Amino acid sequence: EVQLVESGGGLVQPGGSLRLSCAASGFSFSSYWMHWVRQAPGKGLVWVSRINSDGSTTNYADSVKGRFTISRDNAKDTLYLQMSSLRAEDTAVYYCARDGAIQPRGVSWFAPWGQGTLVTVSS
Amino acid sequence: SYVLTQPPSVSVAPGQTARITCGGNNIGSESVHWNQHKPGQAPVLVIYYDRDRPSGIPERFSGSNSGNTATLTISRVEAGDEADYYCQVWDSTRDRVVFGGGTKLSVL
Numbered sequence: 398e399v400q401l402v403e404s405g406g407g408l409v410q411p412g413g414s415l416r417l418s419c420a421a422s423g424f425s426f427s428s429y430w431m432h433w434v435r436q437a438p439g440k441g442l443v444w445v446s447r448i449n450s451d452g453s454t455t456n457y458a459d460s461v462k463g464r465f466t467i468s469r470d471n472a473k474d475t476l477y478l479q480m481s482s483l484r485a486e487d488t489a490v491y492y493c494a495r496d497g498a499i500q501p502r503g504v505s506w507f508a509p510w511g512q513g514t515l516v517t518v519s520s
Numbered sequence: 521s522y523v524l525t526q527p528p529s530v531s532v533a534p535g536q537t538a539r540i541t542c543g544g545n546n547i548g549s550e551s552v553h554w555n556q557h558k559p560g561q562a563p564v565l566v567i568y569y570d571r572d573r574p575s576g577i578p579e580r581f582s583g584s585n586s587g588n589t590a591t592l593t594i595s596r597v598e599a600g601d602e603a604d605y606y607c608q609v610w611d612s613t614r615d616r617v618v619f620g621g622g623t624k625l626s627v628l
Contacts, residue, residue, distance in 0.1 A: 432617070434563075434617075434619075441604075441606065441619060441620075441621050441622040442555070442557070442563065442606050442608075442619045442622065443619060444608075444616060444617035444618070444619060447617070456615045456616060457616075458616060492562065492563065494563075497565065497568060497574075505608075505610040505617050506551075506553035506565060506568040506569075506608070507553075507555070507563070507565060508565040508568075508574060509562065509564075509565075510555075510562040510563045510564070510565075511562060512561070512562045513562065
């Protein structure tokens with residue numbers, strides 16, 4: 398079964414840092430682009446970042462560029478999101494998602510998604 | 521930046537047809553994908569490349585895309601279809617994914 402399981406969420410103070418993980422199983426992790434998407438309380442889905450299959454190419458939403466870093470360890474089948482200089486507006490459930498197909502440039506539709514991990518930024 | 525506009529809510533009676541729109545400038549020239557999101561659950565892809573259905577998604581779900589509007593159509597709506605639905609596209613000018621604001625489907 399193809400599965401994505403996020404972890405690492407929690408309560409962090411403004412200005413602090415946190416690293417999210419997404420453990421993948423059931424598919425060839427090293428072949429797919431991967432993404433992070435977030436949803437603030439009561440709001441819609443917002444794309445955060447993506448990374449290509451070997452980790453050499455990354456893209457970010459303007460709102461997190463320079464503060465968040467996406468990375469992956471293909472030997473461990475794990476995706477990461479290092480978050481720093483956190484703000485109250487970063488409070489959200491963070492989902493990891495797999496590209497829906499294997500393409501060199503990515504397809505950017507998502508299947509499957511993980512269940513999400515909650516990040517709360519508050520003093 | 522590319523903006524996708526969805527109605528905040530759509531209501532339909534069981535057994536009827538729900539149509540959820542996604543507006544964008546010349547969206548017909550883009551590939552549109554749709555996700556279903558129920559509270560507390562992982563989002564699920566229901567339509568990709570405008571009209572393709574992933575395996576396991578009922579035929580009641582269909583999509584179209586032309587001009588400035590893409591549409592997700594759900595026929596013979598069931599109570600279990602109640603969810604938030606999001607359209608998305610790839611913005612190649614800025615190398616980013618764009619989501620619509622989401623539409624809450626209520627089954628009366």
